[in-house]
C-alpha cells in the first residue's frame with residue numbers, strides 16, 4: 001500500500017508555533033515500522049529544512065514531498081523536482097516595510113509570507129503595499145491567513161504531487177493508495193487519490209464532501225495506521 005500523509009495537523013497536533021510541532025518519538029516509531037511494509041509518503045507545505053527540524057532524521061524508508069508538493073526527498077536526498085519556480089526580488093517590499101514595527105517578511109521556498117501579528121499600525125496600508133508588490137511580481141496565488149499574507153510563486157499542489165510521485169515509482173494501479181490530511185490544501189490530493197480509486201480521510205470536526213471518512217484527532221489517525229502494521 002502507498003500511504004500519503006500530511007504532517008501538521010495529521011501526524012502532529014496543530015501548535016502555536018510551527019517550530020514546536022515536533023513528532024512524538026513513539027509515533028515516529030510507528031511510521032518507521034509501517035514503512036517496512038508499505039510506502040510512507042509525507043506531503044508537507046514545509047521546506048525540507050523546516051521539516052527536518054520537527055521530524056528529526058528522516059529514515060531511508062520514508063519519502064518526503066516538501067514545499068507545497070514541489071520536491072521529492074528520500075533518505076534526505078532530493079530525488080525529484082516536481083515543479084520549478086522563480087522567486088521575486090523583495091528589495092522593494094523590504095524597503096517599504098522597513099519602518100513598520102512588528103511586520104516580518106519571511107522568504108520561504110516558493111513563497112513569501114508577510115506576518116503582522118505584532119504590528120499595531122494601519123493594516124490597510126500594509127495590505128496595499130503587498131498588493132503593489134504582487135502587481136510588480138505576480139504570484140500564482142495569494143492566500144490571506146490569520147495575520148499573515150502569503151504569495152505563492154510555485155505552481156504545484158498536493159494533488160499534482162501525488163500524481164508525480166505515483167509516476168516516479170511507476171505505480172500501475174495495483175497497489176492500493178490512501179491519503180490523510182487536515183487542510184484545504186489536502187483537498188487537491190484527496191480529489192486526486194479518489195479519482196485514482198484510493199481511499200481518503202480528513203482530520204477535523206467536519207468531513208468535507210471530497211473525503212471518504214473523518215478522523216477527529218491525530219490520535220485517531222495513529223490508531224488507524226496501527227491497523228496496517
Ligand SMILES: [Mg+2]
Pocket residue numbers: 006007008009010181182183
Ligand atoms: Mg496539515
